[in-house]
Amino acid sequence: MILGSINPAVLMAALMVAATPILLAAIGELVVEKAGVLNLGVEGMMIMGACVGFIVAVNTGSPIMGFIGAALGGIALSLLFALLTQALMTNQVASGLALTLFGLGLTALLGQGYVGITPPRTPKLDLGPLSDIPFLGRALFTHDIVVYLTIALVGAVWWFLKYSRAGMILRAVGENHDAAHALGYHVKRVRVFAIMFGGACAGLGGAYLSLIRVPQWTEGMTVGAGWIALALVVFASWRPWRAMAGAYLFGGVVVLQLNLQAAGVRIPVEYLSMSPYLITILVLVIISSGKGRSLNAPGSLNKPFHASS
Amino acid sequence: MKKLLTAAVLSAALATPALADTTKVGFIYIGPVGDFGWTAGHDRARQELQEHFGDAVETSIVENVDYGADAERVMTQMALSGTDMIFAASFGYGPDVNAVAGRFPDVAFQHATGYIQEHDNISLFDARFYEGRAVLGHIAGKMTETNTIGYIASYPIPAVVSGINSAYLHAKAVNPDVNFRIIWTYSWFDPALEADAAETLIEQGADVIMQHTDSTAAVRVAEDAGVMAFGQASDMTEFGPNAHLSAIVDRWAPYYISRVQALKDGTWEAQNSWMGFAEGIIEMAPWNDRIPAELQEEADGLIAAISAEEYHPFTGPINRQDGTAWLADGEVADDGALATMDFFVEGITAEFPN
Numbered sequence: 001m002i003l004g005s006i007n008p009a010v011l012m013a014a015l016m017v018a019a020t021p022i023l024l025a026a027i028g029e030l031v032v033e034k035a036g037v038l039n040l041g042v043e044g045m046m047i048m049g050a051c052v053g054f055i056v057a058v059n060t061g062s063p064i065m066g067f068i069g070a071a072l073g074g075i076a077l078s079l080l081f082a083l084l085t086q087a088l089m090t091n092q093v094a095s096g097l098a099l100t101l102f103g104l105g106l107t108a109l110l111g112q113g114y115v116g117i118t119p120p121r122t123p124k125l126d127l128g129p130l131s132d133i134p135f136l137g138r139a140l141f142t143h144d145i146v147v148y149l150t151i152a153l154v155g156a157v158w159w160f161l162k163y164s165r166a167g168m169i170l171r172a173v174g175e176n177h178d179a180a181h182a183l184g185y186h187v188k189r190v191r192v193f194a195i196m197f198g199g200a201c202a203g204l205g206g207a208y209l210s211l212i213r214v215p216q217w218t219e220g221m222t223v224g225a226g227w228i229a230l231a232l233v234v235f236a237s238w239r240p241w242r243a244m245a246g247a248y249l250f251g252g253v254v255v256l257q258l259n260l261q262a263a264g265v266r267i268p269v270e271y272l273s274m275s276p277y278l279i280t281i282l283v284l285v286i287i288s289s290g291k292g293r294s295l296n297a298p299g300s301l302n303k304p305f306h307a308s309s
Numbered sequence: 310m311k312k313l314l315t316a317a318v319l320s321a322a323l324a325t326p327a328l329a330d331t332t333k334v335g336f337i338y339i340g341p342v343g344d345f346g347w348t349a350g351h352d353r354a355r356q357e358l359q360e361h362f363g364d365a366v367e368t369s370i371v372e373n374v375d376y377g378a379d380a381e382r383v384m385t386q387m388a389l390s391g392t393d394m395i396f397a398a399s400f401g402y403g404p405d406v407n408a409v410a411g412r413f414p415d416v417a418f419q420h421a422t423g424y425i426q427e428h429d430n431i432s433l434f435d436a437r438f439y440e441g442r443a444v445l446g447h448i449a450g451k452m453t454e455t456n457t458i459g460y461i462a463s464y465p466i467p468a469v470v471s472g473i474n475s476a477y478l479h480a481k482a483v484n485p486d487v488n489f490r491i492i493w494t495y496s497w498f499d500p501a502l503e504a505d506a507a508e509t510l511i512e513q514g515a516d517v518i519m520q521h522t523d524s525t526a527a528v529r530v531a532e533d534a535g536v537m538a539f540g541q542a543s544d545m546t547e548f549g550p551n552a553h554l555s556a557i558v559d560r561w562a563p564y565y566i567s568r569v570q571a572l573k574d575g576t577w578e579a580q581n582s583w584m585g586f587a588e589g590i591i592e593m594a595p596w597n598d599r600i601p602a603e604l605q606e607e608a609d610g611l612i613a614a615i616s617a618e619e620y621h622p623f624t625g626p627i628n629r630q631d632g633t634a635w636l637a638d639g640e641v642a643d644d645g646a647l648a649t650m651d652f653f654v655e656g657i658t659a660e661f662p663n
Contacts, residue, residue, distance in 0.1 A: 005513045006513070014505065014508065014512075021501075116345070209501055214504045216500070216525060216548065218500050218525065221501070221524075223500070225501070254505065255505060255509070258492055258505055259509050259513070261491070261492045261659075262492050262513045262515075263513065264659050268662065268663065
């Protein structure tokens with residue numbers, strides 16, 4: 001065992017980077033589900049963001065424009081979902097799955113001319129003396145701005161859902177859409193905005209992969225990150241800070257198992273490789289079996305709403 | 310996409326019944342032709358095949374075909390629509406190829422990297438990737454300054470294991486202090502995970518990254534970190550012009566052309582072909598200029614010796630990882646042992662995954 005070669009500060013830094021794309025997608029989906037809509041198309045919107053963000057960043061030379069483009073790409077795809085489920089009243093699960101397949105296919109087409117290109121570099125945020133603090137400096141203060149904005153976004157969503165009037169309306173729509181409708185709230189309008197927010201966040205998560213973490217465009221490059229984000233929302237029992245804890249736990253296990261393997265730790269690598277997924281399932285089981293502790297799922301989740309019904 | 314292409318195959322079959330001497334060749338791929346790795350390599354060969362025969366051959370492809378029922382359905386449709394020869398370009402199609410081949414004895418099946426051969430209309434073919442890995446190992450052993458080489462591996466199957474062993478033996482031969490760090494990803498294609506794996510290996514001291522996974526992410530990470538890397542299956546220079554030292558490039562075209570020619574001549578029969586440098590099935594991507602001229606010559610010499618069958622990458626004495634003897638002095642590994650290799654050689658410190 002050569003554990004000495006693993007640097008805990010670097011490990012911490014790497015897990016924050018590994019967690020950011022799934023956290024972005026998860027926080028968006030959390031808001032969507034809080035509004036009572038189940039959008040299984042997160043993977044499709046992520047890959048859309050990864051592709052569109054990459055294309056925009058390469059053509060404008062600006063990573064910031066790339067991220068904006070990614071958010072718009074995610075929104076465009078989410079509006080398709082909104083049209084299907086909110087206006088045409090189609091089944092949410094089927095529409096979400098279709099969105100994922102559509103996103104994967106469309107981006108394979110859109111991204112054809114962009115394979116093998118290097119995107120403009122996203123600079124690390126210069127935090128001055130903070131980065132020089134022993135251990136913490138390397139672990140926490142050497143990242144790009146998206147990592148910090150993502151944490152800020154989690155805080156903002158938490159505050160929005162808990163304290164703002166609009167957030168309470170959104171939760172009311174998600175808990176009981178008939179009651180919310182009776183009170184005079186526009187259930188569909190609220191849901192469409194929530195779906196768009198989810199699309200934007202998933203798009204940003206995808207762009208984080210193609211512009212910062214990998215950084216290149218490859219067909220199908222999200223490889224299931226969207227599904228992990230969906231699981232994270234349940235794992236977090238629809239609570240923003242818990243989603244962040246879950247994302248960091250997942251990112252941490254992924255990074256840790258890679259480090260243990262590289263360090264030659266003598267434990268079976270098959271178990272190391274599946275450990276992030278095992279731990280996710282395990283926590284899901286623990287959470288959902290906890291007695292007297294409701295899962296906290298929004299009451300109207302995945303139920304269609306029609307004003308006349 | 311699949312339906313569309315299959316429809317194209319069907320309509321083509323209806324439209325050209327008069328051209329009896331046109332050989333129809335179908336290809337099914339596990340990934341997209343744009344993966345810049347494994348599937349791209351097979352499709353390059355298909356295009357060369359088409360160019361070589363011109364109008365005498367009609368090729369069709371179906372990409373992203375999953376193992377199992379999907380593959381069986383696609384191959385059945387191909388066979389029903391008059392396809393004469395089907396190339397199934399992935400290891401996992403084995404059971405499906407055998408099932409369909411049993412029902413269509415007049416169709417010639419060519420299965421890449423497979424091992425199941427239940428009917429006499431199935432040929433198997435594979436490449437001796439370990440020959441290329443020997444060259445990569447030699448270069449890596451000489452180029453490394455930290456004496457640490459990072460290896461991103463997919464699954465512990467014989468083709469991958471023999472590649473690691475071959476690379477290690479040849480790195481060790483030129484650099485006794487060399488040390489391999491290995492990460493298994495249990496996936497052929499996951500760019501983010503491969504990027505993380507490359508970063509981890511570099512963080513732990515590796516300055517040369519080798520990969521037996523299909524994405525181009527690791528080369529890109531190596532480029533950014535200022536270390537060296539080898540591509541996989543295709544020339545990945547454009548993803549890391551400084552980092553990319555070389556790559557084993559798959560060239561299936563000569564084999565594809567010979568098999569289609571044999572079918573046209575009526576001499577096609579089931580075979581099991583395992584080909585390497587000698588047959589031109591694998592070749593090295595152009596050397597990066599940062600490899601010293603002297604080392605380039607050594608590598609060229611190694612390739613020539615392997616091609617001429619003067620030298621076998623697994624020539625004894627070689628011990629297993631636990632120290633027991635595997636090959637005696639001068640003994641050469643036989644194909645059976647290489648095709649089922651399930652152990653590391655002596656000197657690799659990582660544990661072998663069971």
